[in-house]
Amino acid sequence: MNFVAYADREMMMLALADRIAGELRQALEGEGRVTLSVPGGTTPGPVFDILSGVELDWARVDVLLNDERWVPETSPRSNTALVRARLLQGPAAAAHLVPLHAPTEAPEAALGALAEGVRAVLPIRVLLLGMGEDMHTASLFPGADRLAEALAPEAPPLMALRAEAAGEPRITLTAPVLRDAMHCHILITGAAKRAALDRAAKLSEAEAPVSVVLKTATIHWAP
Numbered sequence: 634m635n636f637v638a639y640a641d642r643e644m645m646m647l648a649l650a651d652r653i654a655g656e657l658r659q660a661l662e663g664e665g666r667v668t669l670s671v672p673g674g675t676t677p678g679p680v681f682d683i684l685s686g687v688e689l690d691w692a693r694v695d696v697l698l699n700d701e702r703w704v705p706e707t708s709p710r711s712n713t714a715l716v717r718a719r720l721l722q723g724p725a726a727a728a729h730l731v732p733l734h735a736p737t738e739a740p741e742a743a744l745g746a747l748a749e750g751v752r753a754v755l756p757i758r759v760l761l762l763g764m765g766e767d768m769h770t771a772s773l774f775p776g777a778d779r780l781a782e783a784l785a786p787e788a789p790p791l792m793a794l795r796a797e798a799a800g801e802p803r804i805t806l807t808a809p810v811l812r813d814a815m816h817c818h819i820l821i822t823g824a825a826k827r828a829a830l831d832r833a834a835k836l837s838e839a840e841a842p843v844s845v846v847l848k849t850a851t852i853h854w855a856p
């Protein structure tokens with residue numbers, strides 16, 4: 634795995650945003666539209682803040698979340714709300730957000746329509762992922778009810794699954810879609826996640842789902 638350790642978080646967020654912007658800019662030179670996939674959670678906000686101000690042809694960028702928690706957009710746990718508030722601002726407001734949530738009670742009721750939107754923007758050109766201390770990435774949680782299906786090479790791009798650690802039901806991109814991304818970055822902070830990542834390298838995909846991308850990803854870490 635390609636591991637980059639930064640002296641502090643601020644430097645990491647700046648360097649990572651710059652790298653992502655460069656990859657998008659280069660892709661936009663050769664492609665009509667490009668897809669950027671991003672995580673929710675508590676870590677990526679500062680990268681979004683920086684990236685949103687970058688001058689790019691954002692109108693040709695499709696922004697796709699890695700995963701979504703099945704909560705309304707008014708919830709503080711909504712990844713869609715986070716992306717709207719922190720990434721789709723300034724110049725980046727011109728980007729197109731691919732919906733990963735709909736106001737149905739269960740995710741399964743909306744899965745077909747959402748999956749159609751996802752399929753239309755694959756493959757992912759630039760993939761930014763987070764990771765939990767339990768070694769989940771996107772919403773591929775160890776012990777999730779349908780994890781084996783989501784890790785399989787023939788998995789559909791988007792699946793709904795449930796896991797105790799996840800809280801609410803989740804909708805997530807699956808392993809083949811993550812693996813197919815042209816550029817893959819994992820953003821982690823703190824000693825516990827660094828230790829988890831080292832453990833993941835020695836475990837199976839079912840035990841440590843983040844390992845599906847460890848070969849292709851650049852890991853960005855700061856204390």
Ligand SMILES: O=C(O)[C@H](O)[C@@H](O)[C@H](O)[C@H](O)COP(=O)(O)O
Binds near residue numbers: 674699
């Ligand atoms: O919706 C989510 O929960 C995420 O997309 C998830 O995969 C996240 O990246 C990790 O859980 C890390 O989350 P933190 O950054 O909050 O630690």
